Amino acid sequence: MSALSGGHGSELAGDVARYGHGSRIPGWDDAVDLTKDPAGIPDPALTSVPRELRERIEASMAKYPDFRSAAIPALHAAQELHGWCSPEAIEQVACVMRLTPAYLTAVATFYDMFSTVPVGRQTVYVCTNISCSLRGADELYAAMQEAAGDDPDFNVRAFECLGACDIAPMASVNGAYVGPLELSDAETIVAQLRAGDEVLPEKQLLRRKVADPRAAGGAGASSAGGDRAPHASAEAEHNASAAKAPDADHSDAADRLFPDEDHRA
Amino acid sequence: MTELLLFDRIDEPGLATIDVYKRRGGYEALERALRMPREEVLQNLLDSGLRGRGGAGFAMGKKVSFLPKGTIDKYLVCNADESEPGTFKDRELMQKSPHMLVEGMIIAAYAADANRSFIYIRGEYEQQAEILERAIAEAEAAGYLGERILGSDHSQSLVLHRGAGAYICGEETGLLDSLEGKRGNPRLKPPFPANQGLYQGPTLINNVETLATVPTIIRMGGAEYAKLGTDTSTGTKLVSVSGNVQRPGNYEIELGISSREIVYGLAGGPEPGREVKLWFPGGSSSPVLKAEDLDLPYDFDSMAKAGSMLGSGAIIVVDDSVPVVDVALKLAKFYRHESCGKCTPCREGTNWTVKMLQRVESGEATPMDLDIIASVQDQIMGNCLCVLGDAMAMPVSSMVAKFRDEFEAHIEAKRAANGLGAPHFDAPLGAALHGAPAGVHS
Numbered sequence: 001m002s003a004l005s006g007g008h009g010s011e012l013a014g015d016v017a018r019y020g021h022g023s024r025i026p027g028w029d030d031a032v033d034l035t036k037d038p039a040g041i042p043d044p045a046l047t048s049v050p051r052e053l054r055e056r057i058e059a060s061m062a063k064y065p066d067f068r069s070a071a072i073p074a075l076h077a078a079q080e081l082h083g084w085c086s087p088e089a090i091e092q093v094a095c096v097m098r099l100t101p102a103y104l105t106a107v108a109t110f111y112d113m114f115s116t117v118p119v120g121r122q123t124v125y126v127c128t129n130i131s132c133s134l135r136g137a138d139e140l141y142a143a144m145q146e147a148a149g150d151d152p153d154f155n156v157r158a159f160e161c162l163g164a165c166d167i168a169p170m171a172s173v174n175g176a177y178v179g180p181l182e183l184s185d186a187e188t189i190v191a192q193l194r195a196g197d198e199v200l201p202e203k204q205l206l207r208r209k210v211a212d213p214r215a216a217g218g219a220g221a222s223s224a225g226g227d228r229a230p231h232a233s234a235e236a237e238h239n240a241s242a243a244k245a246p247d248a249d250h251s252d253a254a255d256r257l258f259p260d261e262d263h264r265a
Numbered sequence: 266m267t268e269l270l271l272f273d274r275i276d277e278p279g280l281a282t283i284d285v286y287k288r289r290g291g292y293e294a295l296e297r298a299l300r301m302p303r304e305e306v307l308q309n310l311l312d313s314g315l316r317g318r319g320g321a322g323f324a325m326g327k328k329v330s331f332l333p334k335g336t337i338d339k340y341l342v343c344n345a346d347e348s349e350p351g352t353f354k355d356r357e358l359m360q361k362s363p364h365m366l367v368e369g370m371i372i373a374a375y376a377a378d379a380n381r382s383f384i385y386i387r388g389e390y391e392q393q394a395e396i397l398e399r400a401i402a403e404a405e406a407a408g409y410l411g412e413r414i415l416g417s418d419h420s421q422s423l424v425l426h427r428g429a430g431a432y433i434c435g436e437e438t439g440l441l442d443s444l445e446g447k448r449g450n451p452r453l454k455p456p457f458p459a460n461q462g463l464y465q466g467p468t469l470i471n472n473v474e475t476l477a478t479v480p481t482i483i484r485m486g487g488a489e490y491a492k493l494g495t496d497t498s499t500g501t502k503l504v505s506v507s508g509n510v511q512r513p514g515n516y517e518i519e520l521g522i523s524s525r526e527i528v529y530g531l532a533g534g535p536e537p538g539r540e541v542k543l544w545f546p547g548g549s550s551s552p553v554l555k556a557e558d559l560d561l562p563y564d565f566d567s568m569a570k571a572g573s574m575l576g577s578g579a580i581i582v583v584d585d586s587v588p589v590v591d592v593a594l595k596l597a598k599f600y601r602h603e604s605c606g607k608c609t610p611c612r613e614g615t616n617w618t619v620k621m622l623q624r625v626e627s628g629e630a631t632p633m634d635l636d637i638i639a640s641v642q643d644q645i646m647g648n649c650l651c652v653l654g655d656a657m658a659m660p661v662s663s664m665v666a667k668f669r670d671e672f673e674a675h676i677e678a679k680r681a682a683n684g685l686g687a688p689h690f691d692a693p694l695g696a697a698l699h700g701a702p703a704g705v706h707s
Binding site: 063065066071106107110114130159160161162164165166168177205209215 | 269272273274275276338347348349350351352353355356357360361381387388389390391392424426427428429430431432443444445446447448449464505506507508509512513514515516517531532549579581583587592595596599602603605
């Protein structure tokens with residue numbers, strides 16, 4: 001297994017029997033044979049497609065005016081079943097959708113969430129974009145990689161902004177957003193995934209409240225009614241708040257939020 | 266202070282279900298809108314002055330009015346591919362109040378006379394997609410979607426479409442290609458989507474927050490809504506504050522309040538002892554502003570006047586402990602990764618910018634490389650089908666221009682550490698141009 005000692009193969013684990021090119025699937029990265037015709041639309045009689053996958057793809061195709069729109073949903077479904085967009089998975093989608101494997105491969109390689117190489121089932125995307133890295137995401141990613149080690153079940157990836165900078169640094173663990181994470185959480189996540197438990201329940205994004213203090217139903221929310229500030233007072237408000245803010249007392253957020261409450265009421 | 270329009274009691278348990286949403290007056294705006302003629306709904310949208318909340322800030326009512334009239338198949342697409350770094354407001358809305366978006370989409374589709382609608386949500390938002398899927402099913406069961414809604418002549422279908430992770434799909438034409446099942450490459454404009462969009466049909470594309478605001482506009486009346494905010498930036502806006510602040514998160518503000526009020530007042534400012542070094546007023550694609558710009562009012566025109574933009578309303582704060590070179594390099598790498606590769610200036614420009622910034626980072630560059638970086642950014646801007654290249658060029662060139670001293674100091678320090686010696690700044694211009702390459706002799 002020389003391929004495992006370096007380069008591409010080194011990212012893959014040794015527990016699973018693999019071919020020299022690092023894959024469990026023979027020939028998936030063979031060079032194109034120019035003497036052969038390109039693969040056409042797979043023959044339904046010769047391609048076996050799991051029934052559940054076929055039904056999901058057909059249901060997706062029925063939702064759109066043009067069946068081709070179902071390409072991404074279909075690839076999602078196939079990847080869920082196969083673990084990655086393997087040639088076999090692509091062929092099954094191609095067979096149901098009546099598209100060429102080349103078309104679907106072109107789509108699958110464009111999007112970050114589709115993998116055309118084998119990956120572990122436990123997906124951990126660590127956001128390393130600007131807002132998260134300002135709060136230590138790069139160290140978190142390193143810790144996450146170390147915690148997962150070379151376990152072939154894990155697919156730990158640095159990902160672009162996942163849209164949860166309020167809980168930075170954060171990660172998406174099998175689709176569930178968790179944060180803000182400490183470095184020590186990396187070990188916990190790996191352990192919980194191995195045990196099949198819910199990951200860091202107390203740090204789940206879904207249980208988090210909006211940061212805006214008034215959203216809970218405070219003073220601002222309750223003042224229903226038609227009184228709205230006329231434009232003329234808007235500028236006065238800017239000046240007032242600008243002058244007030246620099247030396248304002250940080251502990252008393254509510255007061256500073258409504259410095260002009262009297263003007264408005 | 267204005268009342269909250271979008272975030273009003275948004276953490277109320279069960280708001281994602283239709284029962285709680287209706288108990289709070291949900292779908293009443295829809296019923297009222299469906300009793301109005303289409304023109305009146307459109308007039309309300311025009312009167313409201315609502316500007317697109319996704320980034321470009323284009324007037325929403327005007328966009329609706331661009332769609333051709335007639336019986337042709339028209340489409341409404343909600344852009345929920347929120348992938349601009351620093352932006353996470355749509356996620357909050359979809360997750361906590363999905364029916365507000367659904368209701369807004371039905372009203373907007375009614376105004377535009379569109380019968381097929383789609384929500385393109387980014388693939389990473391799996392949890393939010395599930396919540397929306399349930400909300401759509403509830404709305405269908407309640408008769409708010411389908412044939413002849415509430416006895417009116419308006420019929421509409423709504424399909425949730427999950428993407429699969431590509432920043433470019435937030436660009437409207439890239440999104441359309443992706444929704445058609447292709448690689449998400451942007452298209453040449455014109456034709457604009459209003460004339461030729463999804464499946465070649467006239468298409469209205471709006472951001473989640475824009476559409477979610479529509480029920481409020483119908484409830485208040487367009488003219489009344491326009492009284493909020495400033496003359497040209499009406500209404501309230503969700504801002505996502507992130508980075509080096511003590512209370513990152515989403516806040517609803519009335520447009521026109523001071524930026525300092527948002528960064529320090531709401532989000533708590535940087536950690537004690539730290540100062541704001543620079544901030545992005547509208548996502549990572551907006552040119553950076555410095556600490557003194559925090560006194561500017563936060564609205565579309567003030568940000569534009571300051572040489573930046575309000576964009577998606579995502580404020581990223583960077584404090585004085587972070588080297589500006591790191592910020593520039595991080596961003597450039599992101600745009601290199603996300604460039605779809607269709608247009609040469611963007612594909613090559615992002616790549617070269619990363620390479621040059623890496624040279625700056627490692628101390629192989631000279632100050633002259635900063636000029637080359639700036640000129641590469643100039644070559645990208647305006648020369649591609651979409652603005653992804655510009656989205657890197659604008660912040661990077663603004664950082665190089667505004668923090669040139671720091672870039673040069675970094676280069677000098679790194680060169681010295683590498684044993685290359687400092688370039689001769691004090692040499693006559695001729696010597697600098699014609700002499701030995703800077704830094705070869707110490």
